[in-house]
Amino acid sequence: RASMSSTHYQTLPAPHRVTVPTNVGRTSVVVLAMAALVGMMGGLLIVTPTVLQLQAAAQSTARPIQVPTDGSAHLRSIPKLEAQPVHSAMRAVRAASGAPHNKGSFLLDEDRHHQSQNMPHIGPMMLLSGVFLAVLVFLRRPSRNLKPSDLDATWSLAAVTGSKIQKVDRDWNQEKGDVPFNTFTKDNTFKGVIKSVESLVGPRATAEHCKIVIQTNGGIPAREGQCYGVIPPGMDVDPKTGEEKPHYARQYSIASSRYGDDFDGQTTTLCVKKVAWWDKELNGMKKELCSHYLCDATPGTEVTMTGPGGRTMLLDSDPDAVHICVCTGTGIAPYRAFWRRMFYENHPNYQFKGRMMVFFGAAVSDELLFAQELADLQATFPDQFSLYTAFSEEETKANGEKMFVQDRMAEHADEVYQLLNNGAHLYCAGSKFMMPGILEMLEKCASASGTNWEEMQQHLKDNGKWHVEVY
Template identity: 50%
Template sequence: MAAIAAFNAGLAKSAFKGSNAGLKSSARAPVARVATVVRANGTDYGLGLEMKTTAQKSIAKGGRAPVPLELEKASQGSRPSSRSPAMPLPLNTFKNKAPFTGKIKSVERIVGPNATGETCHIIIEHGGKMPFWEGQSYGVIPPGTKVNSKGKEVPHGVRLYSIASTRYGDEFDGNTATLCVRRATYWDSEKNAEDPAKKGICSNFLCDAKPGAEVMMTGPTGQVMLLPEDPATPVIMVATGTGIAPMRSYIRRFFVEDVKNWEFKGLAWLFMGVANSDAKLYDDEFSECIKRFPGQFRVDYALSRESQNRKGGKMYIQDKVEEYKDQVFQLLDGGAHMYFCGLKGMMPGILEMLEGVCKEKGIDYEEWLEGLKKKGQWHVEVY
């Protein structure tokens, strides 16, 4: 709490200058652990090119949304403890050989026509039978079979997707979960066309699914991305593309839902990297949260195809974080937790940048990073 008070009182007043959270865009994003490649610009896959916004559908008007607080009995904070021995963290409740059958409730495109790919907001009904905590992932088993390396026909393997809603779902009743999935396609430059033989099996199945379609699911899995137990802890979130999924779940828990025994008192700061404004994900939701909680929530975008870094090159996520290096390091020194999610290619640039900042400040980088990990302040999920 002292770190937040100092931050907001003036030591880092300038940190909130220049926020581009409110920039208007014609678009808004988890996390399919499958390769996503380039597609034909402007391709209509059947959902149309119009972006569907989510704020007006999933944020209660006039205040926080009531939620069934019995789901909080599973966590006094975000980890199993002696205070909640009867209901530990849900983990691998459903496995590959005995998956859960969920049903698609809705699939909507949530990026604009000039985004570099198609990303869908997918709500799945589980009827309260597949509970999870914010920061966990579901596995999805796409229908059909493949021929393995031994020439045997076998079912497709599990693909992991970070969950983009809180445990209460977008309808606040605990009966649904949301995935944010980018359609994986392969653009053959020689043929100047997409090669359907190389498209992502699972992402295309999910993005093409119709309401009522069955989805074979495993999990939930994961403990790395769970929130801190203390709701006063500052949280710094760094995401690229559909890596926004767990961050959206945190933000909704912080600012959208009325969770009386876990009221967020900290500072939430999101750094989001996408190609252009049409590829922003959930920007309408975040903008609404900023309006309601301007002193607690901030968003900064790194738009690689629209903005330049201080050296005149493309603005990548590490460049945007570096702009606020003093404030970020101050928050981490005060106990903030830092979360990273997105393609694994994001991390080398971020780590190189942090090492450079440590050198500037006369800090032993290896010791500094190891200290964050030992204290549980460092959370990474890349794919």
């Protein structure tokens, strides 16, 4: 049994966030600045006449302006003006300065008052517009409970530009041997230690998604496409008997290559979505256990692990293979393991010359996980790597319905079908709800070309080209 003490890792750095200015952050700042400007101008328009009146009052005490007072229109409105607070203030100014009450000075004030009356509602309207804009920005604030600084600390699809990837040379010492399988079980667990937790989503994401790096010291080797189990701490209580037992292991696809993100085989990476849903009985959000435990963990936290498990999603060792990878959300995790091995690591025995197509679906573009790496891959390997996204809350199909990943894939149905016919792998990971659409699309392609889809699918399965891990 391999085990590590958490005390060895207490000094690890705090969770790391990559700072990238987001479109959302910039837009909010611009609109807020406009709101402040409009509001200030409106406020000034309201306040200025008052200030001018006060100034005039002060001046008039020193140099009263004499004008005729024989029943002119100006004088008729004096009682109304005197009823207003500003004129009480003017009287106070005069009283303080010992100046006599002088109707002439009121006439000057009233003239100014009339000037401002020419545009009576402009000031309040501008002030209201400013407030309205500010409220608008507030309502469009991040959907999650993020600190303001997080606005600039998370990815936004539009803000990401790709840079060139330099493949890494290392002593790749885990190339031989069988695929490890269930080296650790619930009765013989492995203790890893959280190294870092990093948010992977932008402020408009519908849920937090985290990249979690776990220090393993090479104690729980795995292959690209496998999963680890994580047993959350505490005890599960049987609601019927009240009996206590350890929690069961939740499965998480490994999101790094077998060598980890540092290429030294000492860490592994998971990609976890915080699961929460509205519970009618609770009349509140039910925060699910393991996903919250992992995403809220701090460096140094011990993690009880099982595995590795799973053979369905294993990466074909053929460097010329074509991989069609379809996923929603955290279903991208095994594909990251693939692309790290294909495009980030320089393996003498695996010089990838094939092709990788990733079809990624999520609710909003701020949920494009590993956005920077995806941009870098497109920038560095445009002939080998392609990304197709579908954001159902932001994009619609021609008929106005929401765009899901299977719909985006259907736009490339002929190409996908041809590639499958020529021996490509099809991987599907993430939400099980995408499967009917994908199957329907492939069936249509098959029947259009006079092929029996069921036979073709069986052929793909028999040849290890059909990989589905949906949950």
